[in-house]
Amino acid sequence: MKKRIIGAGLALAGVGAMAIGLLPQPSLLAAQARGDVVEVADGAALQNAIMWARAGSTIRLADGQYPQVLISREIDGSPIRITGSRGARINRMIFRKAANWRVDGVTIVGGIGKAMPLDIGVSRNIMMVDVKLTGSTPDEGPRWEESNAFVIQNSQHVVIALSEATHVKQIAGIRDSWGVVIEGNRFTNAREGLMTRATHGMMIRHNLFVGWEPRYDLREHPDMIQFFTQQVPTGSSMVTIEGNYLSAGLDRNVQAIFIRAEAYENGKEPLGYHRDFTIRHNVYYGSSRHGISVSSVRGVVVENNTIISSPHGFFGSVPRDQIGRASSGWQPAIIASGITWGRVSNNITALMAIRAESIGTKDINNFVYKPRVPADSVNPGKTFPSPLTAGDLPLSAFAVLPSSENGKRGRGADIRRVGPDAAIRDPEALMREAIALADAARKQDLTKDLLPPQ
Secondary structure, rough: OOOOOOOHHHHOOOOOOHHHHOOOOHHHHHHHHHHOOEEEOOHHHHHHHHHHOOOEEEEOOOOEEOOOOEEOEOOOOOEEEEOOOOOOOOOOOEOOOOEEEEEEEOOEEEEOOOOOOEEEEOOOEEEOOEEEEEOOOOOOOOOOOOOOEEEEEEOOOEEEEEEEEEEEEEEEEEEEEEEEEEEEEEEEEEEEEEEOOOOEEEEEOOOOOEEEOOHHHHHOOEEEEEEOOOOOOOOOOEEEOOOEEEEOOOOOEEEEEEEEHHHOOOOOOOOOEEEEEEEOOEEEEEEEOOOEEEOOEEEEEOOOOEEEEEOHHHHHHHHOOOOOOOOOOOOOOEEOOOOOOOEEEEEEEEEEEOOOOOOOOOEOEEOOOOOOHHHHOHHHHOOOOOOOOOOOOOOHHHHOOOOOOHHHOOOOOOOHOOOOOOOOHHHHHHHHHHHHHHHHHHHOOOOOOOOOOO
16 A cells, blocks of 8 residues: 555644544544444544544554654553554554554564654553564665664553564663553564663563674663663562573574672662562573672572573683674673672572672572583583574573483573563563552552561
8 A cells, every 4th residue: 555644733643633623524423333353544533533433443454654753642441452454554643642553463674763653641541462563774684774663651550471573773762650561472683672771660570582693893782671770769679570481592692691780889878779570581692791780779680590601701801802892702601799688599500699788688499500510511511402502592501401410400591481472461461460460569668678577
């Protein structure tokens, strides 16, 4: 379908519709009267439906190109659902002061520069299910992309589920939000991962991270999942990172889970730390020192993770190439520093360091193998079905053999609980979880230390 261009007035949903003549079409009124699906095939019809569709109705897009959509309408009652196939391609989707919307199945494309495909701000009860988010440059990789796949800012009750983000510089920026669930997604061909700041009540679960293309000429060394406190006085809280497959087995230095609180490190007590993190049943395969690195966290549990070095990792401090580019490889580790209390248990990892300042952090039943020994480095403890090779391996390669010592002692990630195949596939249940997470997080007193469990 030939792409249609609508006037600037039509790019606004929820403001001044009568003034600009955006009135409900007879077909839309008839569909509303029946309470069934509204069919649209171009940008003008889509904006009309967004403005006038009733709560609980479905707007179904025909395949074709659609211009940028801005939704700023708050719905009372059941969400309005926008649905279509991958052939329905929207040139950016923006939510501002919106509530109770669900988008299914469509492709959302970013614009030039930093114009990201999906932008959610000052909104609530937003669900994105089985959508594809992608950049716009023509080359096969994300080398020239400059945008996130999506951003969530100052919002609450947001679910990104069973979707794909690909061909972008950064997967997501998530900031200053409450009740966010990132479930069962496939994040591929990116240069940076999930970057989160000051978000409370968050679940990052059952996602696949693979296909990294960092710009080492720009000294990039991406993090798949990072929490930080830059430019804000508070960290994030009530966060679970569970069942993710973090694959970086090629010759690239890509960090897995990296949590730090710069504001706390600079002495800005009492709000400059993270609190109440749970990190479990994740698999990381790569060559970055930061397999799971947590610092300045008040209360953390790191359990049943598999953190394994690819053959590209090495033990030492020599840059990988002559010009000293950022892609230096390391044996990955679990590192804990500046922890008020915590538990590190039942993990399999190449290296582990619990710093002396991590008061009250327990080391229980972990397996730390010897990366310098070749036999250990390719199949530590004879734990896996076969020796590990370079590359992005299938998740089955990291199944812990029940007959191995690690299997008998319950160490490592249970791969049945890892990756998109293990995801919860009920979006309504995920939204209920997001709401419950936000409600629980709001009951915290962030000015006080989190006490250890009794």
